[in-house]
Amino acid sequence: MPIVDDIAGLRRILTRSRTIAVVGLSANWYRPSYFAAKYMRDHGYRIIPVNPTYDEVMGERCYPDLQSANQGAAIPIDIVDCFRKPAEIPPLARDAIAIGAKVLWMQLGIRNDEAAKLASDAGLDVVMNRCVKIEHARLMGGLNWAGVNTGVISARRPV
Amino acid sequence: MSDRKFGFDTLCLHAGQIPDAATGARALPIYQTTSFVFDSVDHAASLFNLQTFGNVYSRISNPTVCALEERVAALEGGRAALAAATGMAAQTAALLTLAKNGDHIVAARTLYGGTYTQFAVTFAELGIDTTFVDPDDPNDFRRAVKPNTKVLYAETIGNPQLNVVDLAALADIAHAAGVPLVIDNTLASPYLCRPIEHGADIVIHSATKYLGGHGTTMGGVVVESGKFDWGNGKFPQMTTPSRGYHGVIFHETFGDFGFTMKARMEVMRTLGPTLSPFNAFLLLQGIETLHLRMPRHCESALAIARHLAEDPRVAWVNYPLLAGNRYEALAQRYLSRGAGGILTFGLKAGAEAGVRFIEAVQFLSHLANVGDAKTLVIHPASTTHRQLDEEEQRAAGVLPEMIRLSVGLETLDDILWDIDQALATASR
Numbered sequence: 001m002p003i004v005d006d007i008a009g010l011r012r013i014l015t016r017s018r019t020i021a022v023v024g025l026s027a028n029w030y031r032p033s034y035f036a037a038k039y040m041r042d043h044g045y046r047i048i049p050v051n052p053t054y055d056e057v058m059g060e061r062c063y064p065d066l067q068s069a070n071q072g073a074a075i076p077i078d079i080v081d082c083f084r085k086p087a088e089i090p091p092l093a094r095d096a097i098a099i100g101a102k103v104l105w106m107q108l109g110i111r112n113d114e115a116a117k118l119a120s121d122a123g124l125d126v127v128m129n130r131c132v133k134i135e136h137a138r139l140m141g142g143l144n145w146a147g148v149n150t151g152v153i154s155a156r157r158p159v
Numbered sequence: 160m161s162d163r164k165f166g167f168d169t170l171c172l173h174a175g176q177i178p179d180a181a182t183g184a185r186a187l188p189i190y191q192t193t194s195f196v197f198d199s200v201d202h203a204a205s206l207f208n209l210q211t212f213g214n215v216y217s218r219i220s221n222p223t224v225c226a227l228e229e230r231v232a233a234l235e236g237g238r239a240a241l242a243a244a245t246g247m248a249a250q251t252a253a254l255l256t257l258a259k260n261g262d263h264i265v266a267a268r269t270l271y272g273g274t275y276t277q278f279a280v281t282f283a284e285l286g287i288d289t290t291f292v293d294p295d296d297p298n299d300f301r302r303a304v305k306p307n308t309k310v311l312y313a314e315t316i317g318n319p320q321l322n323v324v325d326l327a328a329l330a331d332i333a334h335a336a337g338v339p340l341v342i343d344n345t346l347a348s349p350y351l352c353r354p355i356e357h358g359a360d361i362v363i364h365s366a367t368k369y370l371g372g373h374g375t376t377m378g379g380v381v382v383e384s385g386k387f388d389w390g391n392g393k394f395p396q397m398t399t400p401s402r403g404y405h406g407v408i409f410h411e412t413f414g415d416f417g418f419t420m421k422a423r424m425e426v427m428r429t430l431g432p433t434l435s436p437f438n439a440f441l442l443l444q445g446i447e448t449l450h451l452r453m454p455r456h457c458e459s460a461l462a463i464a465r466h467l468a469e470d471p472r473v474a475w476v477n478y479p480l481l482a483g484n485r486y487e488a489l490a491q492r493y494l495s496r497g498a499g500g501i502l503t504f505g506l507k508a509g510a511e512a513g514v515r516f517i518e519a520v521q522f523l524s525h526l527a528n529v530g531d532a533k534t535l536v537i538h539p540a541s542t543t544h545r546q547l548d549e550e551e552q553r554a555a556g557v558l559p560e561m562i563r564l565s566v567g568l569e570t571l572d573d574i575l576w577d578i579d580q581a582l583a584t585a586s587r
Contacts, residue, residue: 005161006161006162007162029208029210030208030400030405030406030407030408030412032411032412034210035208035209035210035412038205038210038211039205039210039211042201042202042205042210042211043211108414109414131414134414137212141180142211142212142213143212144175144225144226144229145212145213145214145220145222145225146212146220146225146239146416146419146420146423147220147225147228147229147232147239147240147241147242147416147419147423148229148232148238148239148416148419149174149175149229149232149233149237149238149239149240150175150229151162151233152177153163153165153169153170153173153174154173154177155173155177155178155185156177156178157177157178157179157180157183158177158180
């Protein structure tokens with residue numbers, strides 16, 4: 001699987017995925033990770049918090065790592081969404097592969113080519129340096145209401 | 160896979176507007192409403208916390224206005240945009256997002272008079288000082304930078320001097336100083352020049368001019384490139400919790416459109432110079448033909464400039480792409496598709512002949528605007544710059560005999576005919 005960076009590929013990921021493990025999710029409402037997770041939950045995704053600091057975030061049980069999240073959650077994890085520093089991503093990529101996740105997603109400002117290669121060699125889609133919330137809003141509607149250049153040119157109604 | 164890069168003309172017609180989700184309307188609906196209902200209390204809370212994108216109140220955002228914002232952002236090659244009631248309001252929103260009491264601006268001294276007064280008087284009274292420098296010498300900008308400088312500011316084409324600035328050189332100086340280059344691109348329009356491609360970080364428009372193009376509607380737009388590093392230490396308002404919006408850190412939360420979000424949620428929300436949905440609709444209708452109008456404005460302006468340069472009654476003609484013009488080389492570099500529709504000229508018979516010229520034209524409109532579909536004419540020394548004495552007028556680039564033409568889309572021979580018959584009357 002290649003690095004996904006185009007509208008069709010991102011739309012495919014967001015359409016097919018239902019469950020997002022948010023690694024590094026903060027319990028503080030004003031942190032970007034909370035913004036993103038709250039938004040995605042409001043738009044129908046199941047959020048599984050992963051952060052050793054908390055037992056619970058947003059009313060959901062919070063797991064210390066991806067392996068325990070995979071065991072604890074009743075449904076398969078589609079996206080591993082990483083709010084961690086670039087250097088901490090390769091072990092998360094290995095965990096994402098091990099738990100059978102379909103997408104390794106590195107948030108805005110985060111790139112790690114080693115992790116990207118690990119995950120894509122194992123057949124995962126890889127997204128780097130993009131925010132899951134911003135991309136959802138860009139492609140599924142909403143971001144244009146913030147005056148952002150979505151790059152979407154289409155004569156079809158938004159779905 | 161990569162996404163198709165659509166052409167400028169396609170963006171003029173499509174960017175920012177996909178068919179309406181509710182009705183399928185192909186044209187842009189005018190959402191003439193002050194407010195938008197919440198689905199639930201939780202939805203309302205998410206909107207107010209900016210955790211979801213959506214509309215709350217049209218002072219902050221409105222779907223019709225946002226279509227205009229996205230379209231101008233796309234045309235300028237920017238990341239995001241914020242519309243305002245006028246060009247002056249757009250500029251206010253941009254600059255008050257960047258600078259506060261105690262900060263400093265370095266600006267070209269050839270700015271449009273309204274901008275000059277905004278900086279020299281209004282902002283000065285708010286505690287934001289401006290050093291005005293020679294726009295022909297980029298090093299003059301460099302020399303004026305101080306530790307509290309937050310903005311370098313210039314116009315792609317100055318008004319009424321029609322000077323062209325070296326955008327890339329100014330961008331290098333701004334970035335070496337760790338501050339954004341803010342460019343007013345009104346007289347070029349993104350059809351002729353996209354300052355972001357030359358290093359500008361923020362672009363401002365009076366959409367009242369060529370974007371709207373019809374002289375019907377006031378409006379302004381601020382475009383953010385998405386490329387400036389707000390985390391460089393000079394802009395704590397972007398990287399620390401906002402006092403104006405309950406602790407949000409705009410740069411961290413919104414990344415490359417954090418500046419636009421801050422301008423919207425703090426300055427636009429609290430000062431309130433919002434663009435109306437109806438005006439946004441009218442401006443957007445204008446933009447749909449920008450790519451057809453601008454070449455004609457430029458072709459006619461150049462033809463008129465050449466015609467006047469040959470006329471023995473004319474002392475001088477100023478148009479950036481006219482052979483021998485002082486700014487010809489910069490115009491060829493930054494305005495290769497045309498130098499816009501504005502030109503100035505002076506009559507050998509002097510200022511009083513200029514007044515007679517204005518009074519003798521038949522269908523050229525005597526008024527204080529530029530960028531209309533109709534040809535406009537004005538004698539700045541007796542109107543827009545009347546309050547200045549001759550020395551001050553010369554310092555502002557306004558010679559006593561100067562006549563400014565904003566060349567419209569009428570039949571070129573008719574414009575030339577009206578100019579010639581007015582020249583005959585004025586020179587008698």
